[in-house]
Amino acid sequence: MGNEASYPKEMCPHFDRDEIKRLRKSFKKLDLDSSGALSVDEFMKLPELKENPLVQRVIEVFDTDGDGEVDFEEFIVGTSNFSVRGDGEQKLRFAFNIYDIDRDGYISNGELFQVLKMMVGDNLEDWQLQQLVDKTIITLDKDGDGKLSFEEFSAVVGSLDLHKKLVVIV
Numbered sequence: 001m002g003n004e005a006s007y008p009k010e011m012c013p014h015f016d017r018d019e020i021k022r023l024r025k026s027f028k029k030l031d032l033d034s035s036g037a038l039s040v041d042e043f044m045k046l047p048e049l050k051e052n053p054l055v056q057r058v059i060e061v062f063d064t065d066g067d068g069e070v071d072f073e074e075f076i077v078g079t080s081n082f083s084v085r086g087d088g089e090q091k092l093r094f095a096f097n098i099y100d101i102d103r104d105g106y107i108s109n110g111e112l113f114q115v116l117k118m119m120v121g122d123n124l125e126d127w128q129l130q131q132l133v134d135k136t137i138i139t140l141d142k143d144g145d146g147k148l149s150f151e152e153f154s155a156v157v158g159s160l161d162l163h164k165k166l167v168v169i170v
Contacts, residue, residue: 014080014083015076015080015083020076023075023076023079024072027072027075030042030043030045030046032045035069036071036072037067037069037070037071037072038069038070038071038075039068039069040055040056040059040068043055043059043070053118053119053121054098054115054118054119056118057098057101057115057118058098060101061078061094061097061098062074062075062077062078064077081093081094082094088158089154092150092153092154092157092158093150095153095157096150096153096154096157098115099111099112099115099148099153101114101115105149105150106145106147106148106149107147107148107153108146108147109133109134109137109146109147112133112136112137112148113129113130113133116129116132116133117129140152140153140155140156142155
């Protein structure tokens, strides 16, 4: 897995050497099978994620190579999105990526429905949720292409100071 000091600053610009050491320790503690990568089950040991209905999406966003597991490099890069020193746009991009399931740079009507369904579960009927999704897309889709770009998403979500809420202390 390499030495903490061997990780280039551009890979983890928001962490100093001590923070990387603490992250390595946390990673090793979560890596129950010592495989060098975290599975979904291992990730679920994090109390912050255990009750989160979007845990699967968070893991998929962390898992940049799409192999179904999160290695230490992906863990560092993913966690850096929540660094106190991380910038607001980076945090907005992470939030956007939760909704952009197919990673095409847009949130489609179907993707918004899927993610909101994960969040609301059975508390809304599908037709009610679809109405909410349709109204949201119509309201936020400024260029009329039927989907939300990062810029359209940011225009609304950025004003919520989301970047101040997406923080983890290492």
